[in-house]
Structures are given as structure tokens and as C-alpha cells.
Amino acid sequence: MIRAPTLRRGDGRDAGAPGALPPVEPNMPDPDRPVVTRIAPSPTGSMHIGTARTALFNWLYARHCGGRFLLRIEDTDRERSTEVAVQVIFDGLDWLGLQPDAPPVFQFARADRHREVAMALLEAGRAYRCYMTVEELAAEREKARAEGRAIRSPWRDREPPAGSNTSHVIRFRGPLEGETLVDDMIKGPVVFQNRELDDLVILRSDGVPTYNLAVVVDDHDMDISHVIRGDDHLNNAARQTLIYQSMAWEVPAFAHVPLIHGPDGAKLSKRHGAQAVGEFADMGFLPEAMRNYLARLGWGHGDDELFGDEQAIAWFDVRDVVKAPARLDWNKLHHVNNHYLRIADEERLVRLVMEALARRGRTPHADDEARLLAAIPIVKDGAKTILELADLCAFALARRPLVLTEKSASLLNEETRARLARLAAFLLETHEWDQPGLLERLREFAAAEGVGLGKFGGALRAVLSGDGSAPDLAGALAALGRDESLGRIDDALSRSQ
Template structure:
């Protein structure tokens, strides 16, 4: 395939959600698979609804997902000269014309056509009037009087639309602002876009954009319209289905790799493989195997994917990702090896980074601040339980070196010599160390706490 250039073009009228994120992922993967370029364009011409905080959030979300872009982001509000030059070219070549019909008049035309049983549309009243610019006048594209617009969609296959289904669309509004279709064509051509992947809610725009390309004598990019993501009930995806903005998943401690892998599988497949690293996605995503049927988003599947990624990734990488969440809980774990040790102990018991960081808390607070589960304390801090804690105090004081292997050896020796079972000795010890009946392997917990803190915790509950 020749050089592939794709783009993602969000509007900063809200935060980036998973539907837009999936479109960005597909576009990014296609470009990276073929060694091409991927551009980011901010379509901010809706001046009333566009906000800088949304733009900042979109950029941050893209970076978090690992979707880097080539060159600086493009902003449509900074490209008015480009759009005006394209309109001027279409006017000069007589592929466009000035129209003085007011919105009210156009609406009346559409109502009249509908009453006659015809398609509601602008009737082309100003096509042949030869009027020029003026107050309240827009510019319209002069469509061919007959023919079909035909294109092969990467997802939906062969699509043909009769020109009679369309009307002479507005290219520039009476206020001087370009319409969506004009701006998109001008941008995509100027940026050298070869492939456009977007949601299938844009299918109706594609024939109109192709007509603009043809009027300008430009080559048309390849289009791929992916079905919208649905909820589990096959209805339009919303928050009630568990869908959230990408930035919210980040705050909740989801791994970006897990979200990318899960979203890539919504509408695309590679055999029966379920989990993909970013490198695997780049290797396999070539623009084929895109499904025509809409995929359903399952929050439980995303949680499962995230859990798998957390358990399978290198501990050093997991430690780097959880570190900011640990700091948010008010702790700093140094050196890095201690944070790695915590990850090794607790990652099997956490489904996200936020929970993982919270699980570290019992091992990071001093003995006096350890929160204790009252039921576990009442059940295990009996006279028999405290007798074990007193005896273990001496065992651990004598333990040298104070390392996991030696600690486990000493603990097992005590259990064997006490005439008790491990199930009798472990509960009071675990409750004293963790504050509840949970946590990792006892010898790992004790080694992490160190001798002084371990003895302090035992002393507190004796």
C-alpha cells in the first residue's frame, strides 16, 4: 500500500468518550501499521460549545492511551483563509454560487416538496441568478443534475447514492463560517489524508464530501465507517451502560493498554485472540476484518481485560503506573524495589491501579495508625491468639537475617513445635500485621514491614 495518512478529528464540545477513542485507535493503528502518518485535528468551529478544557482533556486522553500524533495539532479556527480560498476556487470555476434564500424560505421549500411527496430539499432557486456576495448570502455547491456517487467503504463495502437524493448544499454560511463538509474536505486534502475512519453516523456526509472533492478535481480518500458502539441491551451507548469519558477511566486506575485492547476488539478481530499489546495491534491491524455489525460494550469485559493486563505485565512497569496513585493516598514508597515488592504482593487482589494503591495502605501506616477490623480482632485476639503473638515476638526478634525465606522457616518451625496448626497460628498474626484477615503471604508481609515495625504491631495487640 502507498503511504497511508490518517487523522482523528474530535470536536472540543465535550470530553473524549470511548466511541471517539475507538475511532482514534483504529485511525492510529492503520497509519502505524503501514509506517505512515497520523494527524490530530481539533474541529473547534462551534464557538459557543467548544471549550479549552475539553481540548486539553482530549489531548491528555490521547497521550495517556499512547496515541501519539505527527506534527502539531491542527485547529480549524486557525484555518479560515484555507476555507475561503477553497470557496473562492469553487466560485471561480462555477461549481458554486451565491444564494440569497433565507433559512425560512428554504424551510418553506422543503415543506412544499414534502407535501408534493418529494424529498424535502432546497430547490436550487439561485443556481442561475448569477448574484454576487451580499448581506445574508451564503455559498452553495452546484451539484450535477444526474448521476450517482459511488465509493467502496472499508467496512460497509460498495455504496452508491443517486445525486437526486441530495440538494445544493451550503459551503459557507451567511455569517462567513464554513460548513462542516467544506472544512473537512479542505482540511483532509491540505493535510494529505489518504484514509478516513470514522463512525457510521457520518455515512450521509460522505457523498456530499465526494462531490466537493470532484468539483475541486481532487483525488478522494478511502473511507471506512465503523458502526456505533452499543450498550449491552443493544441500545445507544450511554453512562447507564457503564460507559465513561476516557479521562474518568484514567482517574479510576485503569491501564491504558487494557482500554486500547478492549476497544480495538469492538468492531475488529484477529482470529480468536482477545488480548493485544499495542505492538501486536500495530502488527495485525491492516484495515481489514472490520465488522459491519455494531459491537456491544461490556464493562465487565473491560474489567477482566484490565485485571489480566495487571497480572501479566512486568512488575517494574506496574510499579511505575501505580506510583502516582500511591502518592495520592498520601504515601511515598522508596526505593523503587519496595514499590515493586508491594505490587508483587497485591496485584492478584486488585482490579485497577486505584484499588492496588489502596491495598498498600496497611503496610505503609505506622503500627499505631493501623485500622483494625473489629470482627476479626474479636475473633482472633483471644488469650490463645495473644499467646501466639507473644511467642512469635521472640521468634522474630531472634530471626537473622530478617528476610522472607528465613522468616518463613522460623514461622513454620514455631508452628511445628507449638503443637498447633498453621490455621490456628496465622489468623491472629495476620490480623495484627494487616488489621484484618487478608493480604499477601505472611513471610512477604513481615519482610516488607521489617523487624521493628513487625514487633511494634505485635506489641500493640498483645
């Protein structure tokens, strides 16, 4: 079988013509480069849900391409970075099930390397020492803004002050002419006029590298092939591209994903209910539900809505990420979570409900797990979160004798009491104590009494739950079990009126 040779761009017609090599396209990534993605959060104390989605996209893309997914902690801001804040990131990724393929890189620990690159840039004439004072800078900023241009430092073309070691920063020396292309995988080609780009500071006066230098150096050293990050970095990508080019490093492919907004379209904040992944965990969302929902937020695959990791990995391509920002929709998140709650392993749900109850400060009883295991299958279809599931299980966890609410007690009168007594006797003869069987028995009983279920349903529910909140009657009886059910009825009937 003859196979067409894989041609390099420009091969064929140009083959053999010396000097006729195809033009270098600065942002054309090497298609054979191994795929390495990364999530690079800064430890600010919480992990934003948008960061979580960006992590998910990086993870999905790496998995899809058979590449690697890495984690870098951007802790160069020493004021804000704490061990606790770093732990929050680890926990968040861990909970989401997005484990990086290598130990995390701590950016601050690499400051020497960043300085080394800054010096190399300086020696190559691609950077310069800027001695502007804060006042001078402020004045220039104001002036530049008024004139509608980027700020410029007079030290770009000036000799350093003789023999001085006055405080100064090191700025990148960007080209004043020409343009820089960022061929974004999501946004498409974006062209920046170089004159619009200011000479960014790469080394602070205290010698600490800045973000824009550190990302470039770290992404290069970590061999990151695809930088998939928030929309807010699109402008930075142009300046970073210039740094890559100055170092003669291969520029990674960029993909800038739009931010997640609140339901009202404004920037997502605390007032929208939640912002940090830890909050979603505490509210009782399942990590697999978060992954599915987050994947569908800003990305889609035809009409597919509910799908697992394997499918997402098979289908995902950053190029298909939607360009516009998406709003967080609690209704849909709840719906997706409900789906995963339904198919989740019930022992696991028992554990999660127990944890939720403990967080609420409830003192556990020895048979809680057993009761939950019986109740969960019956109530879980109606639960949107673990917290709701816990609420729906409350009736099963209540201890005898139940305290009846006023409303419940009012449903007990002479007639309903007598009927419940007869029902108790009737149920005593019931041996197949399961939901469908019990429903059948209830109907038989109603028929025998010559009434509808409505005649005693409310009273039965009141007696079984105390406050009336229980699933359907057969379900409640099934969840409670024979002894507990009959016991609760008995408790209520034997209580003085």
C-alpha cells in the same frame, strides 16, 4: 531472474489500443499513494472513548503501512471550542501514546482557505447562493420530509435578487441524477442515489465554512489518503465525494468504523460509568491495556487476545474491522488491565499508586515508596486497576500503632494472644524473610503448636492489617518486613485488653 511486470489495470490485452483506457473508477484509491491518516476530533471538553479507538485504528493503520498519522482539531464551532478543550484532546492522545507525526492542524485557522474553495466552487457553477430565510427553510424541510425526499432550494436555478446583498448561504450544487459510490474499506461498496443527497451548505451566512466543506479541503490539503472515522459519517462520505470530484481532487479511501455502545447496547453515555479517556485514566487503567482492549473491540486477529503494539501494528488492517457496533465490556477491560498490571515495571506502579493516593487527598509519608515497592509484587495479581492496587496496598501503608476494627479486636483472646506471642518469638529466629520461607515457618509453627493455620491465621491477619484486609499471611509478613511485622504484633499484644 525474470520478474513479471506489474501491470496496470487494463494493460495487456488493451495495450496499444488507443482510446481503450480502462474506465475511471471514481473511488479506486491509488495503491501507490503514501498512506496518511488522521484523527479529527472537535474540542467539546472531553475525548470520547470511541474517538480514542478511532485514533488508535488510524495510528495502527498508518504504522502498519509505514505511513503518517496526523491530528486536526475541528474547532470551527467557536462557541464550544476552548483552549482547555483542546488540551483535553492533546492529553488524551498523549496518555494513550498515540502521538501524531506532525504538529496539529487547527481547522478554524484555515477558514480563508475554505472560503477560497467555496468561491472556486461558486465560480465553477458547482455552488450557488441561497437566499432562503429560516422560515422558508423550515417550511421546505417539513414539506420535503412529508414527501419523503431531500430538501431543495429554489435558488439552485434562480438568479440572485438584483443588486441585493441580503443575507445568504452558499450551497453546493449536487447532481440530481446518477449515483455516487462510496467504496468503504469496512462496509464494502455503498451506493447513494444523487437525488437523495441535498445541496449542503458549505458557507454560512456569516461567511464561516461548514464542516462538510472544511473536512474535504483539509483532508485534501493534508494529503490524507485514508479517512478512517466514525460510522456516523458514512452518509456524509457521499456528499463529500461529490465535492472532491467537483474540485477534481483525488478521493481518499474511506473506512467507517462502527460506534462503541454501552454494555446495554445503548449509545455510550455517562451513566455507563465512563465515556471520556480521562476518566479511564483516573480509574487506574494503563494506557497499554487500553490500547490492547480497544484494538480487540471491533477488530480481531484469530484467537489472539493479549498483544503489544508491535504485534498489533504488524497485524492490523482496517479491512478487518468488524462492521457491527461493539459494546464496552468492563469485565474484559479489567481482565486486560490486570494482565498489564502484572507485567508492568514495579517502580512505575509505585508512582501511579502514589499519584492515585494523592488524588484521594492522602498525605504522603517518607517511606511510602519503599513500603509500596515491597507490597506491590505480592498483591498486584489481584488488582484490576491502579485504584484497586492502592486499596490492596493499604495495609502496608498503615502507620503503627494500628487501630483494630471491632471485628479484628474480637479475634484476640487469651488463647490467640498467647499463640501470637509464641509466634513472634518463633519469627524472631527467622532470617530468610521472604514469602515462601515465611510460609514454611508458619507451617512449622502450626505443626509445633499442633493446630492448623486457621487457629491463629485470622488473629495474625487482624494484628498485621488492623481491618483484616491483607494478602495471604506469608505475603503480608514479607511485604511488611521483619521489623514492621513484629512491631505490629507487639503493639497488639502489649495493648491492654
